[in-house]
Amino acid sequence: MKKHSFAIKVCGITRQSDLSTAMGMGAHFCGFVFHPGSPRYIAPERAAALDSALVRRVGVFVNQDAEEIMETMKTARLEFAQLHGAQSLDCARRIGPEKVIRVLWPDRYESLEALQKEMELWADSCAWFLLDAGSRGGGHGVPLDWNALAALQSPRPWFLAGGLSSASLNKALEQCTPNGIDLNSGVEAIPGQKSPQKLLAALKPLISYTPYHIA
DSSP: OOOOOBEEEEOOOOOHHHHHHHHHTTOSEEEEEOOTTSTTBOOHHHHHHSOOTTSEEEEEESSOOHHHHHHHHHHHTOSEEEEOSSOOHHHHHHHOGGGEEEEEOGGGSSSHHHHHHHHHHHGGGOSEEEEOSSSSOOOSOOOOOGGGGTTOOOSSOEEEOSSOOTTTHHHHHHHOOOSEEEESGGGEEETTEEOHHHHHHHHGGGTTSOBOOOO
């Protein structure tokens, strides 16, 4: 496994026990899903009640506009908005580029160059990218073509997502070099509930990595 600095994000948190486990294992970001159709949905007020200490708090938004996103961010005490839908550049700018994680799906693009062109378009409107598998949605456990991302030159730091688990993480990080990893369905017992054993198995090999500096 290549050694490089990176950040750990555990998404789909619905319970304090899962959040506490993730924190204890070195997570830098925790993610809360505010899409009502998701089995990982959590109400903003419930998310606000979960103690995340110094871990950065991220909200996942699919159909919400800038006003609703900003209101939810305030209620749930969020530092970042992960835009997982068709939100525009203007929406991101209204939220604040330093607070935005923009999700992109490499499978939507005909080439790595086309993906990088889209990333350049968004570069001034987000702080991070998150690259997920499939062509929409998330949390479905499907991996990306990691080797295809080996030559990626992102204008912003990026998270790798897509069904990452202890069985796939080593191989993924041998083939590409993201600045962070996003763990969700691959470390669950059932949708919406994390497995401490799966989290430990996925994160234990990463202890020697240098944490990504988050301003």
